[in-house]
Amino acid sequence: MADDRTDSAWGTFLELGGSAEGPMHVRLTRALRAAVTGGRIASGSALPPSRTLAAELGCSRWVVTEAYAQLVAEGYLEARSGSATRVRAQAAPAPATSGTDAVTRWEPAFDMLPGVPDLRAFPRRRWADAVREATGALTWGELGYPDAAGHARLRQRLAAYLVRGRGASLDARQLVVCAGTLDAVLRLCRALRADGHTHMAVEDPGWSRLGSAVRAAGLVPVPVPVDGDGLRVDLLRRASQVRSVIVAPAHQFPTGVVLAPARRADLVAWAREVDGLVLEDDYDAEFRYDRHPVGALQGMAPEHVVLMGSVSKTLSPALRIGWAVAPPRWADALGAEHVGGMPPPVIDQEAFARFLARGAYDRYLRASRLRYKRRRDHLLDELATSLPGFPVSGAAAGFHLLLSLTDCSAPAVVEEAARREVRLADLDDYRMVRAADAAGSKLVLGYGNLADQAVPGAVRRLARAIDAARLRDRSGIDDGRTGERAG
Template identity: 85%
Template sequence: MADDRTDSAWGTFLELGDPADGPLHVRLARALRTAVTGGRIASGSALPPSRSLAADLGCSRWVVTEAYAQLVAEGYLEARSGSATRVRAGAVAAPEAGGAVAARWEPEFDLLPGVPDLRAFPRRRWAEAVREATGTLEWAELGYPDAAGLARLRQRLAAYLVRGRGASLDARQLVVCAGTLDAVLRLCRALRAEGHTHVAVEDPGWSRLGATVRAAGLVPVPVPVDGDGLRVDLLRGARQVRSVIVAPAHQFPTGVVLAPARRAELVAWAREVDGLVLEDDYDAEFRYDRHPVGALQGMAPEHVVLMGSVSKTLSPALRIGWAVAPPRWSAVLGAEHVGGMPPPVIDQEAFARFLAAGAYDRHLRASRLRYKRRRDRLLAELAASLPGLPVSGAAAGFHLLLSLPDCSAAVVVEEAARRDVRLADLDDHRMVRTADAAGRTLVLGYGNVADQAVPGAVRRLAEAVAAARRRGQDREHRHGGVHEHDHERDRGSLGDGGGGEPAG
């Protein structure tokens, strides 16, 4: 916890009241006392020097020194020679527990998917890029940003996507945004303005996508995913749908890669319905058994929007993303009326410099090696501690699936939490829960767990699985051997999005 003695109360608003309420030094002491007892000035906070406060109030210094002296005598303040006058420790009552902000649970082992290795964020190189950007931006560039993004970053990103992702574009088609969800929201608003009413999403999938589609006033339509990716044959059956959000390079959370035949089928569908494919390229740079799969956008740039961000490659805290759209859509995406806000200009310029210096490529190469090594270690530990449990998902990104043939994934998540391990149940990412979804699969993320922590995390996971098995056996024993699902499953199929609310 930071030392609260470094806090400053220089900007505190003081209500001095009317001159009829008494001399100014009395009213100032009363205002300061109220600010301290009311919690607006925290314990240990430094008050401004008497000369500075007197200048701000337009009064003599004597008024301030008299007010300070009164509050020192009453025990609210403390004054030391050579140091600032501060609020005395303990003078401010601690807030009641009910008013405190709840602390976020930070487990010892965090195996949630979707978070990169935050310990590996290139702090020094990024700080250098920010410092250089701050010193070199033109004065005019420090005003309100272009809604489409900084021109230099758009050019650098366009070159990177052509080279690294096999995309087909020029910089005018690229819009810089505040992450993938910002791009989806802008696109959905533009689709709605063009008469679209429904947008298909993968099921299971990233639950926040469905929520974002709804926020734009459209209806998300769940389309099942199998071992080859999105079921395009079922997508064709949804006649009200002319746009779909899909992650072809590495589907979340199943980890499958859209098969070549499905890629061609999806592009053919988009051309037939004059539709739009929103390609979520969230972690496509990380493939460990072969070269990364090229972007679908390169096959059909007239019908595919390529969306990406640095949330999985650098950090979600940067809020830098992009969308490469066909010309008829890119102009709309970069318009102010669709909402959204580009990242801060200084951060955009810093990322442009990061790209230009080759630092981004070097970071990606190092990350691929680190994640591959970590994935291999995780697989070895799972084989040793949980032998026989099937593992699936492409050798890509930083998550995999662990099947649990004889216990409930939801129960394992509960038992793991008791052991200070955070896990995810695959069913939490389903929009439609069917009878064949038996709740027997975990999504294990290994991006943000340290290499040396992997063995301990797997041991705790094995303990949680063992405890879940015992709970299942006890339940069967109580019910005479009749198996009961841990959670009720709703039957559902491809529909109009009414089959259930997305999680999260």
């Protein structure tokens, strides 16, 4: 049954079988009954008029009316004068809900997980306008299969933005548009493996999905510790099997540290010595509050650094638009179809190119910086009031910070916070090599997608969760109601 109507069964596939299986009206009755009981036609759905369905099936109208009448008599359908024949309520089974689905739909009252921007602030109207204009402006040829390296106009606009805003050194031919940072990492790892690489260094702690992507591409991820000055390049040098590394020099996740100038120079020197490649994750470098954003490492050594970025931390992860700026040799490999990956839809690429060309992206970033800074300051004030004596670090950039704990473990606090409808993360969740003891326990508190008015309530519940976790760690009591603060 072809066609598509709201709240209808006009598009349901019917298995009628051959003439050997009985008369046509009997086979149609059986097929409709199976579609209802199997859940392919939902309760309340309207069936096509008998004349329409008969024409589509190439049978007489009598066949359809007989089938409908039989199913009405059996209680599967109901027919009302002047209305469509519909599936009777409760005739079709309700869709099943798995336990996994129930978990993924859980939405806490306060979401403090890191890495999510302010989704409430997404510029819906301006983006919709850009998509509509892009749809009308694209030529017929541009509506075909996309260039694996990305749409030409977006590559040009992005190249200009990265030179101007991030201090990068490139031309548009070195830039490949991809579906985000992970897509870029997967492509690069496949190209590196084909070139003979077997291992890749990753920051520890760091974004765990990067290590998973390295492993999925066939390379061995090698953890390298991060301290107050960023990646330990001296320890990287000891890993003789490594000639490539993923690093976030402008704002390391999750510690929030900036790669110190001496370390930046040492990392570039290492890459030149081993003829290696540095994959620079520039994930939220635009959001710096204590000074101007730190320029891209790629500008120091464009022949040995791949600059990777996306709009996931600025606009929305739902857009799946990212980019990688690579030395010419690796840019060709990145854009090759055999390394896998798929660029974002051409219409979205053109829309983002227009966003860049009109300055809308720059204006949105400026407004976001002010919004995140106000929210960060508000969060710091609330933490100082409700949790005095708990050190905070990594708050100079991005939209997350670290809260050091005393007298309790981070896993216990995360669990107690979840009981109070607060979702947050343990720093150790981002380590490849776990911390030896709980004395250095830290929480990663994200505030990007936390509404301004929700900040005080979130901190109060966090404070109560910490009190409860302290009692649990001291006495072994597993009761989220103990030790709560008043208010």
